[in-house]
Amino acid sequence: MGEINIPRDQQDALAAIDTNELDRLIDQSVDREQLDLHRLPLRSCGPYIARKLHYFEQALTEHRQAKAPGKRARTADALRRAGHDLSFAVDAMKRRMETEQKEGQLFYVDDRIMPPYHFDKRLSVRVSYRWRRTVDDEWTLGSIIFVHDVDLRPDYTIPVPKRKPSAAKQEQDRQTKLYQTWEHLMRGALYSVRDYFREGGNGDTIPKTFQATVDSHTRDLNNYSTQFWRQQR
Structure with missing residues (x-):
């Protein structure tokens, strides 16, 4: 990501993501305990979103590996929070992109x-x-x-x-x-x-x-x- 501007390639990746589809795939990944986000260009959206995706992947792995009921409850909560954070990050960057594009007219x-x-x-x-x-x-x-x-x-x-x-x-x-x-x-x-x-x-x-x-x-x-x-x- 640039210091104050989102680079063009990252803008293109962000524009290609439908937030409703993202939320659906996040919920699906949580339910199936496997990552179903490969079709979305999340890794091309810049370091902020890539970092949130990495945290979601980590949380998914920890939940999948958890066996004891108490630990699975904790990892399930962590996984849902990581999914929410990923969705929020994409939404925030899309709003920032829209702001930059509007300001870019002047x-x-x-x-x-x-x-x-x-x-x-x-x-x-x-x-x-x-x-x-x-x-x-x-x-x-x-x-x-x-x-x-x-x-x-x-x-x-x-x-x-x-x-x-x-x-x-x-x-x-x-x-x-x-x-x-x-x-x-x-x-x-x-x-x-x-x-x-x-x-x-x-x-x-x-x-x-x-x-x-x-x-x-x-x-x-x-x-x-x-x-x-x-x-x-």
Whole structure:
């Protein structure tokens, strides 16, 4: 699954599933104690649904193997819950897909962003998008670059190791920290642009660059760091 968009192949798989048929096959699998879902492309619907399907398969196996009446009662309850969770997951993803398709008539935020090969303390993420006010308007293309200067000063709340790490290990740790921070910046940037359009924001007022704000206590990014429109209000 993409960070904010459901990939096209997963959308096609979701569209091919009839929820009534899914519920019928789940009940049938529970009654027969064997999986009858092979005809549905559930494994192609993304990791969320694939994970729920795996849990259902596990619950089905445990119930089938249970012998004692008390244990079978417990595994039967677990199996029914797993079946309900699988059905709910498919329904939730179908609703999300419908929302994305409806929103896609007015805006689209490209979430295909690759990390750089090497990280410096000054991180940046470019988010590209297209938008229009009505479905009759022409698309307008745009992008915004989010910038964040990472504070690499030592955290004195963490105990100092007895043996000083090698230069190579220190650089490895530094790159790991920068990558994790870049991921945080990237996700925040994507969700901020998407939420801005969801709330009816005007694409013409999106700045070309935005310096991410940081938490005054931790000096790190937080959930509000990439909300560029807060300065417009």
